[in-house]
Amino acid sequence: MTYIAPIEDMRFVLDEIAGLSGIAELPGYEDATPDLVDAVLGEAGRLAMEVLAPLNHPGDREGSTLVNGIVRTPKGFRDAYQQYVDSGWNSLPFDPEYGGQGLPWAVSTAVTEMWNAANMSFALCPLLNQGAVDLLQTHATEAQKQTYLTKLISGEWTGTMNLTEPQAGSDVGALKTKAVRNGDHYLITGQKIFITWGEHDCTENIIHLVLARLPDAPAGTKGISLFIVPKFLVNADGTLGQRNDLRCVSLEHKLGIHASPTCVMAYGDSGGAVGYLVGEENNGMACMFTMMNNARLSVGVQGVAIAERAYQQAATFARERVQSRAIGTKDAKSSAIIHHPDVRRMLLTMRAGTEAMRCIAYLNAAEIDRSHHHPDQAVRTKSNARAGILTPITKAWSTELSCMITSLGVQIHGGMGFIEETGAAQHYRDARILPIYEGTTGIQALDLLSRKLLRDGGETARGLIEEMLETLAAVGASNNGAVAALAAPATEEVKLLAKTTETLLALGAEDMEAAAAAATPYLNLFGTVAGGWLLCKSALTASGKLANDQGNAAFLDAKIKTTRFYLHNILPQASAYAKAVANADSVMTLDETQF
Template sequence: MSDYKHPLTDAEFVLNELVQFDQLCADAGLEDINSELASVILTEAGKLGSGMLAPLNRTGDLNHPVLGDSGVQQTEGFAEAYKEYVEGGWATLTAAEEFGGQNLPNVLGTAVNEVWQTANLSFALCPLLSQGAIESISHHGSDELKQHYLPKLVSGEWTGTMNLTESDAGTDLAAVKTKAVPNGDHYLITGQKIFITWGDHQMTDNILHLVLARLPDAPAGVKGISLFIVPKFLLDENGNPGERNDAHAVSLEHKLGIHGSPTCVMSFGDNGGAVGYLVGEENKGLAYMFTMMNHARQGVGLQGLAVSEAAYQHALQYAKDRIQGTNKDGSRYPIIRFPDVRRMLMTMKSGTEAMRALCLVAAAEADRDNAARIELLTPIVKGWVTEFAQELTYLGVQIHGGMGFIEETGAAQFYRDARILTIYEGTTGIQALDLVGRKTLVNGGESLQALLDEMTADIAQFESLGGQFTLAAQQCRRSLDNGIAARQWLLDSAADKNAPGSACVNFMMLFGFLCGGWLMAKSAMRAQAKLDAGEGNPEFLQAKLATARFFCEHMLPRTQSCLASVMAGSDSIMQLDEEQF
């Protein structure tokens, strides 16, 4: 998508009006960081995104990475783009200064990540995995491991991967069979991992694999998993890549989408054992890996927003250019004037704005060290945003009509690329179970109640606007009531062991739309206040009022059907015997 433009104005609006970026920085003691600097950073990121990454998006879709004698060769042009990304210092934004980072707020790094993800999802997966590796090593690695590996990871000179999945161990990581045997100051790793994103390439001179494996005397199940750093090249006495490690990509998956991102089958120890270094303590690897995974889950939610934004921009331009209607005088006009096309475009535009608000608000909670809110919002960000992205990218194809089904127009790529987002880093069902189980039932719904209380105060304020927002406010109130009812039903249904699993996805989708509507209502109030004060860009602010109203009026009614399905319980879901399917 070479005509990609970062939605700078909306990102800045969310940062300034919903996140309160300047106050966040002041509270964190970051005196030199403010909204003006954030605007400059986002503008520069947009230049790299539109100028270099976006033109490679189609290239990567058509020209896949290949596996040869020297490993995986990435798509032509990606190495040059990655070099420019690194030389621009983009990899260092949010990392600690101790290891060469710029120590910028997580929420600003998230807004910048949206640029890369929207411009070129396949490319952006590479730095996303590195950011997760940095998080895991920073929190759990020894001082020695940090000094050896973090500076080059932070700079982007090296990249990182996450190696969890095996052919018999997907969501059920208790079944992991990869082995780690102590051998002096290191371990020898043997086993095979699948679905390893950017598991090999030639863009950097080293790749650090974070690998889950079992020690010989490890306890059974997830309590017996340890985490290891397995570098592609072992380090010499000067800390530089030296001898090739026994870790290789042995095949590449042929995928529905994200073709420019090599998804590898990685084999460790085919020739005696891959050298690995223990991260933290033995048998605590799953908890350590979840540091990386939770970072990645919010990152994947952001990808749902990004690919939806790309699809929207593509569809919008087509709707403006496609001449289809005919006036009485014989003159013709573009399809953007058709009410149903407007409905689809408004769904896409308001949907991406609600997604952006949720993604950035959730990211800011990390800067505030609000662990309970981070844990609560992460499955909603990952689950709801990626599921909603399926609908929004589909609408992008639909707006193109028959041409949307033709690959050359480019609309289908966003639809295909989006499909993986509901699956990796935990499927939609896994996110939903996490939300109802570990994030709601585990504490009697306290974390969710705190969020509902905050929504209650804001929606009461929104109701006072009246006028054109009367119906929107009514839908916000009804949706809030639906959320309150869903929480109570879940707490009251604890005796039914099948209730959480049966209701969880609709429960999560309800709260996804509710969170989106809540934040769009807050956006409308902030936009109206700025208009009343004669501040800001009136055209943008008026559009924000329209998209907020549309989302509340047209998207929030979905919470009612979600609640109905939640409260229907598990009886009909579990009624058939296995043989009756």
């Protein structure tokens, strides 16, 4: 089964949730006209459906291979990547000064969803490259930008993120890779693991962004520096020079994303790989956080994408699979399983969860756009703080939910879902990495708690909650009775979020260990409630359009019904998360010997 980009819903969320029309009025985004955005989404959807999606399942079966130090991607990947580059897709959100198209991140986020829904293994390459560009645009010297940005933005070269080592996963400060000053550059020695697309055959050069430690550096993350380490050194005239002292030692054998080469990289086996410092010495983590935050939003979008792909496949299967007579029918013939209530429940869970995730992710990207381009400093500051809160929620809540949604996709297929040839199992396997890489769910929860909630005393969270209540007041005043009825259950859970936020703020000030134990259920509470809020906002808008005979009536009606299902079947989980926060002291009660 192929993939069809849900452009109608994407456009609805961009317009009604992200506020794309307002973003297009910001300085630098004037080219993001409705016609251009429609053309971008349409053409991206075509490439995703016709070129990338057909390679997804075959690529999973074939996988990437390493032979004599050379990584070969699956059949068709090189040609697909060349089409992607030739069409200019890699340059979408970047600075026109270096060859970018300068379109909003909100639009690029929708396109990123398409690539990942069509073929997540393929899309991981531009995802990491996008983060590398963002990092270099923010922290590199002008000379470094001139050397690397144009080729990275075009996609002619790709970028990677090199943090993890065998002994240093989430604890990045434990890394042992060394950097030694050597004139105008540094010599890098060490090994990195889990390097996504660290070696491949799709481009002539790969630009590795590597964290390493200087001999005189302080311990922990305060002593980490960041280096540009190209596969091939770049001559002064921009041509490629000699091969750098780095190589792919092996490829990881993984649960999913088989077509994506996950590499063990060795640096400096023959004396030291040439690296160029980004930013200041011992300030590498601050620079790398730019790339990590970019990637965290993108990984959250991967959660949306793989959930959408699994939903589409499950819905198609449910329409075609005939099994048992539907309850309540007098027809003796067996029915398509889409007529069975429990299958409907599972499909609606998939649909409603995916639409809620999409709303949060696109709003997140829109806040980033406003934080960068709005002429009012106060608005930029507010949007930056909101993006800060939304990013860990987008990353963690969406990816955890994607695992559940893809699991439901397998369940709807029944026994055939457990058979690889249907492709349902691949979505489930691919999704499982998402809550892990770019910071696990627990790390995102701690980020939300300590760096966002506690740091500003809850100010940003309270502002979001106040906006939620304002939206729901408008929902309750709707002339559409079905929409107005949505306000009461949603308001109840928003008020519970407000109360729990104050509880966690107080707990964090008194007992950080207890607050940390409550962090993940709090993040899930926030994500669940925020998803309900934005779906209610969608339903209110859909109701207004229906009343004025605007748009696709079937689509708008489905938006209201999907929201109702979410509020009655998914939003009630918020109360359970709130109880978990309130009773988080039970987490640390067992002695370690009792496990």
